[in-house]
Amino acid sequence: MPALQPIDSDAPPPCRDCGAPAAGPCATCHAMICADCGALTGGAVKKVVVCQRCDAQGRGTVGWRAWVPIVAPILLGVLGLLIVTQLLRSC
Numbered sequence: 001m002p003a004l005q006p007i008d009s010d011a012p013p014p015c016r017d018c019g020a021p022a023a024g025p026c027a028t029c030h031a032m033i034c035a036d037c038g039a040l041t042g043g044a045v046k047k048v049v050v051c052q053r054c055d056a057q058g059r060g061t062v063g064w065r066a067w068v069p070i071v072a073p074i075l076l077g078v079l080g081l082l083i084v085t086q087l088l089r090s091c
């Protein structure tokens with residue numbers, strides 16, 4: 001396989017984002033990332049390292065979805081209160 005580049009098994013693979021020696025793979029996309037480019041995320045029990053791209057995506061989607069079950073009942077309650085007060089005023 002002459003097309004493959006020789007891989008030095010002693011040297012860590014380069015970080016995808018900055019080219020520095022990578023500390024480990026991203027938990028989401030498995031790209032090799034260094035400690036500076038990786039972000040520690042996850043719960044209190046299990047910590048995982050993800051790249052900044054996946055971290056931004058995760059915060060954008062998972063964070064919003066996590067808030068929906070909390071915010072939705074509050075919004076519905078406020079909406080219901082507004083309707084009730086409007087109905088009471090109109091009487």
Ligand SMILES: [Zn+2]
Pocket residue numbers: 015016017018019020033034035036037038
């Ligand atoms: Zn890096």
Ligand SMILES: [Zn+2]
Pocket residue numbers: 026027028029030031050051052053054055
């Ligand atoms: Zn990633």
